Amino acid sequence: MASAAAGSSSSSSAYSNSPCAACKFLRRKCLPDCIFAPYFPPEEPQKFANVHKIFGASNVSKLLNEVLPHQREDAVNSLAYEAEARLKDPVYGCVGAISVLQRQVIRLQKELDATNAHLIRFAYTTSNNTSSSIITPTTDHLNHHQDYSSGGAYYGNYNGGNYGSWNGGMN
Amino acid sequence: MASAAAGSSSSSSAYSNSPCAACKFLRRKCLPDCIFAPYFPPEEPQKFANVHKIFGASNVSKLLNEVLPHQREDAVNSLAYEAEARLKDPVYGCVGAISVLQRQVIRLQKELDATNAHLIRFAYTTSNNTSSSIITPTTDHLNHHQDYSSGGAYYGNYNGGNYGSWNGGMN
Numbered sequence: 001m002a003s004a005a006a007g008s009s010s011s012s013s014a015y016s017n018s019p020c021a022a023c024k025f026l027r028r029k030c031l032p033d034c035i036f037a038p039y040f041p042p043e044e045p046q047k048f049a050n051v052h053k054i055f056g057a058s059n060v061s062k063l064l065n066e067v068l069p070h071q072r073e074d075a076v077n078s079l080a081y082e083a084e085a086r087l088k089d090p091v092y093g094c095v096g097a098i099s100v101l102q103r104q105v106i107r108l109q110k111e112l113d114a115t116n117a118h119l120i121r122f123a124y125t126t127s128n129n130t131s132s133s134i135i136t137p138t139t140d141h142l143n144h145h146q147d148y149s150s151g152g153a154y155y156g157n158y159n160g161g162n163y164g165s166w167n168g169g170m171n
Numbered sequence: 172m173a174s175a176a177a178g179s180s181s182s183s184s185a186y187s188n189s190p191c192a193a194c195k196f197l198r199r200k201c202l203p204d205c206i207f208a209p210y211f212p213p214e215e216p217q218k219f220a221n222v223h224k225i226f227g228a229s230n231v232s233k234l235l236n237e238v239l240p241h242q243r244e245d246a247v248n249s250l251a252y253e254a255e256a257r258l259k260d261p262v263y264g265c266v267g268a269i270s271v272l273q274r275q276v277i278r279l280q281k282e283l284d285a286t287n288a289h290l291i292r293f294a295y296t297t298s299n300n301t302s303s304s305i306i307t308p309t310t311d312h313l314n315h316h317q318d319y320s321s322g323g324a325y326y327g328n329y330n331g332g333n334y335g336s337w338n339g340g341m342n
Contacts, residue, residue, distance in 0.1 A: 056227045063261055071262045078266040082253060090234055091242045094265060095249040101272035108279035115286045122293035 021048040026057060035064050039076035047080050054083040192219040197228060206235050210247035218251050225254040 022036030023029065025048050030037055040048040051060050060079060067075050085094035092099070193207030194200065196219050201208055211219040222231050231250060238246050256265035263270070 054226065054230065056230060059225065059227060063257075067261050075262045078263045081266050082264060086234075090238050091246045092249045093253060094269060095252050097269055098265060098272065101269065101276060105272060105275050105279065108276065108283060112279060112283050112286060115283060115290060119286060119290055119293065122290065122296075125293075 018042045021045045022052075022057065025049060025052060035061055039064075039073055050083040050087060051076075051079045054086050055079060189213045192216045193223075193228065196220060196223060206232055210235075210244055221254040221258060222247075222250045225257050226250060 018024075019028075019030035019042065020034055020037035021040040021042050021044055023034060024042060025045065036048065055063075060076075063075060063079070064072050082094050085097065089096050189195075190199075190201035190213065191205055191208035192211040192213050192215055194205060195213060196216065207219065226234075231247075234246060234250070235243050253265050256268065260267050
């Protein structure tokens, strides 16, 4: 939704006569090749004000020039998301959300493991008394459980690099 | 662990004769009241180089002065985490991790709901054939499930504000 909103507004701002939110904020002439214009429409002044306050205009400009044109809208939206999170929570920023989500994933996975273990117990308990059609879904659940293990590994790869997973507080 | 590491190194760097990583990077004299020194020890030059590249030294300095002294170490560590994530992934930064985690939580919750539904089916199926000691844990699981719903609400409050949850790509 955020992406779609930025997309629609960017197409309108890129060809509008009014300067983009960035050039208006920086009090400079908005030229046709303005790097900010497609992603910071005049209708959203706060979006640029936030990223400017947290990252600085020159850093945002540098980053936009370092990524491919088709990646710039996502880059700007992720910067705007991080900036707003940091303004709401100056200590943890959006790392606070990562910490909460990490704990949720660990708890849910433990709960799922325990529930699946109970399901197996019931499956074996009832296997002599019920039809195999009730046993089959149990196997499906265990297969799904495997999928989530690999999903966890994917996140592990993302967040298990040099900077490791966040554990600098939030308890 | 990251927090503890920063804590130990900060106490050493604050009273060492060598300039902190920030003052060394900025080629300025590291004064006793340097705002960076406790959090950017000379042994970790990359930590400051990363936050300087992404946020800029002046923005980091401003942020440190805006938060309480006891919050500064966590603030620096979360900034360093965000900076390193952005350097690894210039398009999504640590918002990429939020996106992956959000999808993991949704999938795990759905899987847990489905598994609990199966558990209830087995509970009722076996309730006439098994002792109540097997039914009891099932009820516990459902109670735990309620806990996770409230956990989800907590995250929802964090991430469901003005800037909403991230959905700007990552598919």
